[in-house]
Amino acid sequence: MREIDGDHYSLVVEPHVDGLAHALDAAVALGRREAGAAAGLLGAAVLALVVAVGAGGAGIWRVRHPWPQTSGRLALPGLHGEVTVWRDARGVPSVSATDAHDLFFAQGYVHAQDRLWQMQLGRSFARGELGALFGEAALDADRMVLTYGLPQAAEATAAHLDPDTRAVLEAYAEGVNAYLDGHPGAALPVEFAVLGVTPDAWRVTDSLLVGESIALALGQNASTEVLRARLEARLGHEAADALLPDAPSRFPPVVPTLPPTEPADEAAPDGALPFAPRPGDRSAGSNAFVVSGSRTASGRALLANDTHLALGAPSVWYQNALYGGGFAVTGFSLPGAPLVVIGHNDDVAWGMTSLVSDAQDLYLERLDAPDDPQFYEFAGEVVPVAREEHLLAVKGGDPVPFTVITTRHGPIANQALWHAADLPPVALRSDVRLGSAIFPSLRRLDRAHDWASFTEALRGWDRPGLNFVYADAAGHIGYHAAGRLPVRPDGDDGRWPVAGWTGEHEWQGEVPFDELPSLFDPPSGFLVTANDRVVDDAYPYTITHDWGDPYRAARLRELLDADPALTLDAAAAIQTDPRSLQADALLPTLLALHPEDPLQADLLGRLAAWDHRFEPDSVPALVYAAWAWKLVPDVLGDELDDADLLADYDPVARIQLDLPSLLERPDDPLFDDRRTPEREDRDAIAARALTEAVDALRERLGDDPDAWTWGALHTVGFQHQPLGQSGIPPLERLFNPPPLPVPGEAFAPNATAWDGVSPPFRVTFGPSQRFLVEAGAWQGARGVTPLGQSGQLFHPHRHDQLSAWADGTSFPMPFGPDAAAEAAAETLTLIPGGDP
Numbered sequence: 027m028r029e030i031d032g033d034h035y036s037l038v039v040e041p042h043v044d045g046l047a048h049a050l051d052a053a054v055a056l057g058r059r060e061a062g063a064a065a066g067l068l069g070a071a072v073l074a075l076v077v078a079v080g081a082g083g084a085g086i087w088r089v090r091h092p093w094p095q096t097s098g099r100l101a102l103p104g105l106h107g108e109v110t111v112w113r114d115a116r117g118v119p120s121v122s123a124t125d126a127h128d129l130f131f132a133q134g135y136v137h138a139q140d141r142l143w144q145m146q147l148g149r150s151f152a153r154g155e156l157g158a159l160f161g162e163a164a165l166d167a168d169r170m171v172l173t174y175g176l177p178q179a180a181e182a183t184a185a186h187l188d189p190d191t192r193a194v195l196e197a198y199a200e201g202v203n204a205y206l207d208g209h210p211g212a213a214l215p216v217e218f219a220v221l222g223v224t225p226d227a228w229r230v231t232d233s234l235l236v237g238e239s240i241a242l243a244l245g246q247n248a249s250t251e252v253l254r255a256r257l258e259a260r261l262g263h264e265a266a267d268a269l270l271p272d273a274p275s276r277f278p279p280v281v282p283t284l285p286p287t288e289p290a291d292e293a294a295p296d297g298a299l300p301f302a303p304r305p306g307d308r309s310a311g312s313n314a315f316v317v318s319g320s321r322t323a324s325g326r327a328l329l330a331n332d333t334h335l336a337l338g339a340p341s342v343w344y345q346n347a348l349y350g351g352g353f354a355v356t357g358f359s360l361p362g363a364p365l366v367v368i369g370h371n372d373d374v375a376w377g378m379t380s381l382v383s384d385a386q387d388l389y390l391e392r393l394d395a396p397d398d399p400q401f402y403e404f405a406g407e408v409v410p411v412a413r414e415e416h417l418l419a420v421k422g423g424d425p426v427p428f429t430v431i432t433t434r435h436g437p438i439a440n441q442a443l444w445h446a447a448d449l450p451p452v453a454l455r456s457d458v459r460l461g462s463a464i465f466p467s468l469r470r471l472d473r474a475h476d477w478a479s480f481t482e483a484l485r486g487w488d489r490p491g492l493n494f495v496y497a498d499a500a501g502h503i504g505y506h507a508a509g510r511l512p513v514r515p516d517g518d519d520g521r522w523p524v525a526g527w528t529g530e531h532e533w534q535g536e537v538p539f540d541e542l543p544s545l546f547d548p549p550s551g552f553l554v555t556a557n558d559r560v561v562d563d564a565y566p567y568t569i570t571h572d573w574g575d576p577y578r579a580a581r582l583r584e585l586l587d588a589d590p591a592l593t594l595d596a597a598a599a600i601q602t603d604p605r606s607l608q609a610d611a612l613l614p615t616l617l618a619l620h621p622e623d624p625l626q627a628d629l630l631g632r633l634a635a636w637d638h639r640f641e642p643d644s645v646p647a648l649v650y651a652a653w654a655w656k657l658v659p660d661v662l663g664d665e666l667d668d669a670d671l672l673a674d675y676d677p678v679a680r681i682q683l684d685l686p687s688l689l690e691r692p693d694d695p696l697f698d699d700r701r702t703p704e705r706e707d708r709d710a711i712a713a714r715a716l717t718e719a720v721d722a723l724r725e726r727l728g729d730d731p732d733a734w735t736w737g738a739l740h741t742v743g744f745q746h747q748p749l750g751q752s753g754i755p756p757l758e759r760l761f762n763p764p765p766l767p768v769p770g771e772a773f774a775p776n777a778t779a780w781d782g783v784s785p786p787f788r789v790t791f792g793p794s795q796r797f798l799v800e801a802g803a804w805q806g807a808r809g810v811t812p813l814g815q816s817g818q819l820f821h822p823h824r825h826d827q828l829s830a831w832a833d834g835t836s837f838p839m840p841f842g843p844d845a846a847a848e849a850a851a852e853t854l855t856l857i858p859g860g861d862p
Contacts, residue, residue, distance in 0.1 A: 092215045093818055094139030097852040101859030102204045104131060108857050111136060112850035116837060117815040117823035118345045120846030126351025127197045130364045132856055133348060134201025134228070141361035141817045142205070143217040144340050145232075146225050147747060148362055152176050152235035157426070158419035159223060160748075165426060166441075168418050173430055173442035174242060175459040180234040182461030187230075191466045195230045198364035202228035208860075216819050220749065222421075236363040237464045243335075244490035247520070248386040248439070248454055250572050252446045253678065255388075255523050256671055265665075269675070270521075270572070273559040274684050277576035278583075280493070280505060280553065280560045281543040311557030311574040312379035313601065313775055314495045315582055316503040321551040323591040326800040327497035330597050331368060331377025332793040334777050339746040339762065340817035340824075342794045343368075345809055348472075349843050355472045356841050358795050358809070365468045368797055370807065370841075373475040374498045375799045379555050383491030383509050384570040387455040387533075389435040389526030396451065402433050405529035409434070435526050445670060452523055455533070457510055463488050467508075477504055477546060484508040485539050491569075493555040499802035505553045506544040507560060511537040511569060521571050537567045554582045556775075575681045577607040577773040585775075594806060597798055601775060602834030608773040609638040609650055611686035615712050616653055626716065629731060640774055642737025642767040648787075649734065651771065652719035653712075655786055657685070660715045664700045677782040680772070737767030742778065742789035742832075744813060763813070763825045768792070768832050776834070796836055805845060810836035 096113050109123045109132045119136045123129040137145065150156055154171040156164035171177070187195070206225060218225065250270070257266035312333040319325040335342050340361075347356035348366065357369015368377050393399035393411070401408045414430040431438045432453075439454035440446045463486040470483035480496055484506055491509025496502075512533040514520060524531040543560050545553060557574025584607075585600045586592070617634055621627035629649050636646035658679045659672060666672040679685075688694060692708040699706050706714075723734050745751045746761035768789055770776030778792035792812075799807035812831045816823040830836060840849040847853075 090820070092209065092213055093821055094136075096139075096854050099855045099857055101857050102131075102135070102208075103858070103860045104200050104204055105856060105858040108855055110843075110847075111854040111856065112846040113852045113854070114840065114846075114849045115851045116826055118347075118839075119815075120347035120356070120840070120843070120850075121349065122843045122846070123350035126194065126353065128856075129348055129350045129353060130194050130197040131201035131204070133346065133359070133364055134198035134203075135205050135856070136346065137344060137359070137361045138202045138205035138228075140815055140823075141340055141344060142225070143215045144747075144817050145202070145228075145362040146218070146223065148239060149232045149235055152180075152239045153232075154416070155419065158421055159221060161421045162423055162426070165418055165420065165428075169428055170442040172414070172416055172428065173437045173439055174454070174456075175430075175437065176235060176238045176242065177231075179238050179458050179461050180231040182459065183234045183237075183463075183465075184231050184461075186461060188466055191469050192230070194364050194469060195233050195465065198233060199228045199230055215817065217749065233363045234462070234465070236360050237462055238458070240360070241458070241462065241464075241489040244380045244492075245383070245385055245456070247382075247384040247570065247572065248388055248456075249444055250678070251386070251388045251521065251523055252443050252449065253674055254521060255449055256445065257666075257675065258522075260668065260671060261665060269662075270678070270682050271684065272571050273573040273576060273682075274687065275562070277559065277580055279562045280555050280558065280579075281545050282562060311382070311578075311777070313554075313556045313578055313582060313777070314377040314379050314493065315552060315554045315586060315597075315600075316377075316495045316497045316505070317552040317586060317592050317597070318503045318547065319501040321586075321590055321592055322800065323593045324800055324803065325501070326499075326802050327501050327503050328592060328594065328597055328798075328800050329370075329375045329377055329495060329497040329503075330601050330796075330798050331379075331495065332601055332796040333368070333378070334779075334792055335794040336781075336791050337742055337744055337789065337794065337812055339744040339750060339813055341811040341813045343811050344815065345811065345839070347839075347841065347846060349846075353472055354842070356807070356839055357797065358811075363465075365465070366472050367468065368795070370799055370801070370804060371472060371474070372499075372804075374480055374496060375801050375807075376471065376474075376480065376497075377495050377797060379493045379495075380557050380574070381491035381493050381507055381509055381560065382557050382570050382572060382574055383511055384520045384568060384572065385456060385489060385491060385509065385511060387435075387512070387514075387520055387531075388439075388452045388523040389433070389455055389531065390523050391433055391435070391438065391451045391453050391526045393431075393438075393451050399431055399438075399451075403527040404434060405527075433526065445674060449523075453526055455512075457489065476500075477502060480504070481506055481544070493557075493560065495553060495555060497799075497801040501801070502547055503553060504544070504546040505555065507542040507569070508539075509542075511542075511567060513537060513567060519571060520568055541567070543569075552583075552586045554579050554586065556582060572682065575608070575773055577611075578775050578777060581605060581607050581775055594798055594800060594808070598796075598808070598834065598836065601796060601798065602770070603775040604640045604769040604771070605638050606640060606771055606774045607638075608686075612654060612657075612689065613638070613650065615689045615708065616650065616716065619709060619713050619716060622713070622717065625731065626720065629720070639769075640736055640740070640771040640776075641769050642735060642740065644736045645731060645734050647736035647771075648723065648739060649719065649731075651736070651740075651787060652723055653716050654680075656715035656718045656722070657712070658683075660699075660711050660718070661688075661696055664698075665696070673782065736769075736787075739785075740767060740771075740778070740787045740789060741765040742768050742792065742812075744828075761819065763828060766828065766832055769834075793831070796831070798836065799839075804841040805838070807839040807841065808836040809839045 106128050107124045109128050112120045121132045150159055154168040156167045314331040317328045319327050322328050343358040344361050355366045355371040357366040359366050392403040394401045412432040416428045418426045418428050435453035435455045438451050467483050467487040474480040474483050487508040488510040494506050496504040513535045556579035558576045558579040559573045632646045640647045658676050697706050697708045697711050727733050743765045744763050750758050750762040768778050770778035772779035778789045780787045781790045784790050795811050797809050810827050810831050814823045814826045840846050
């Protein structure tokens, strides 16, 4: 998220789904105050907490008092029978119940025990209620959420839930509320007292809003359309098109176009199942790969998945296992929502990455008045706009009215899209307000037992668009895309805003599920998806023109192809590989430069001997990264002579501009800096970028190049949301773990990246979990999250997975009630009882 500039500190809130910080690229600044006035912004409770904790005694009691009960017996009203909650040495709970109601009741309860503040902040964001928590400066976030229509989407979804899914969501909400009822006031996590928040009851729609937040985080193609429109206004259509081209064709797609075939018999898994053709901050995405037993040492199918999102505190994911009521599943869940999102059951394992799909379009609208329109034009007719009137609550102030104007294409969204305020009125076409069916899909996914039931579970998945990978105990592997994709008229490709008044650009339906890309048991013996191009140009529908970078997938394929007998340990090393193939492609230009002085000669010598691995102790890794950081602004700074436009385009350019191909054209006109009388070529600009990089490193780290290591600047800090971003040093020290050097970079499989806004190269984005399993050998599964299970201040499980995550190691995931009981460090028995 972009912070408001100024001489005073800013307090920035990241939403529940941390990926929103980069996907939305929009700030929620909660005040600009002098540091001495901090108590006035956050309340006397801030200073009271800092002083009390520093003094010990009552402060320590206040911090520990909300810690959950994790052993013994606990009576809860609403349970049907006894529930056992085993927690292992890292606090990961395995829940065992006799029926589905009690199972999800208990899941809601343990989520609230460990992550209640995260859940509260997430639903406040998705409800459009941050202003009620933080005041007037948070209202831009509320306006954005209400423009997209997240609360309306949750209500629409709730109205059409099937009975089984509704029962799961209702039981989960009952469990959260049982925790709230038993933990008033000082028994709540300290954030509630510091920020003066009293939580209301948890509702089914609050869990549905978690799904809506995910979809919003991963479905931001409209922001790229805005960027294209801004580039077009600055440079013209042809140049803008060239600056945001399609993915280069030299990289293979996930699913090559093949002639239509009949589905292969699962007993004979040699045939490919492609789609049957018939008449989406992408700086670092997610990785997933599956390998068939023919290419593993054990003969079992192997699955690996690490989802890359913004890295805040607490972690995005929460590990848990669920047994009972027809469920036996373990993996990663989202606090605030039931079920398991990534993981395995008795028969199958699955993971996912973003499809980066284009399911949003912008329509330029002709309104009768810019400020308070009553009508718009469509197909020669004058049509009344729809109006949604909202009254936004403001902490410490009067409510603020807000109106959402909607046409047939969707809400007028200039105020909801980053840097779209100066565009003509644009309506955002998406399916958000229709509601979603992801929870019925997740419920079926958690109980899938083979490829047919797995793909059937995905049939209802509508958003966000995802790539799903699959492995089963019978040795099969597979891939299937899922998500609602619009079919546009001929000539429309979804890349540019279109005229809304003509009636010529209306969506023509959606891509049928059976025609989405898929593969089952490919001849290669493995599948890789890393937000890269899924299909080639022969695919008859548009998925997107804005795929993620191709380098991570290419490196993963390279490593998998080189190992015909993969082990779980080798898969873990591949998953955390810090080598960048983009560095392979860009370095020849840098190494061909003539050094200007002995220091540059020394640095170029180190670069020539470098293995292109971004390790924390590597000097050439930092020198290369600093040069690449300066390169795009030096190439395009004259064309994009607008600081905001250049800042927004820069991270996208590193993915879509195809810099290696540009550097192969030393006399390309783009290299000429029109602000100087000379005519620059590629080498002149590359040399300038190197000089600037060296100057920047000297300024940041001193004159000794031996101190210019990647880990000196490439650190991850995991800022608490929002108190770890307050600008109040004692508060930040309380809520944030210390910065930690980490390997990797945006284009390596270990995709640890910065957002282009934070100080370079402070990591704000990376693997939000890692998961490894050989299908059928379920006791060998491994998992890790960046921090820990607990969001509670000072809790022993708050940061106890951090070192392992940074080192690329992970922990066992015991499966089944017997294994969970054997691994238990604590056991809590929930029993029916207490006041109803």
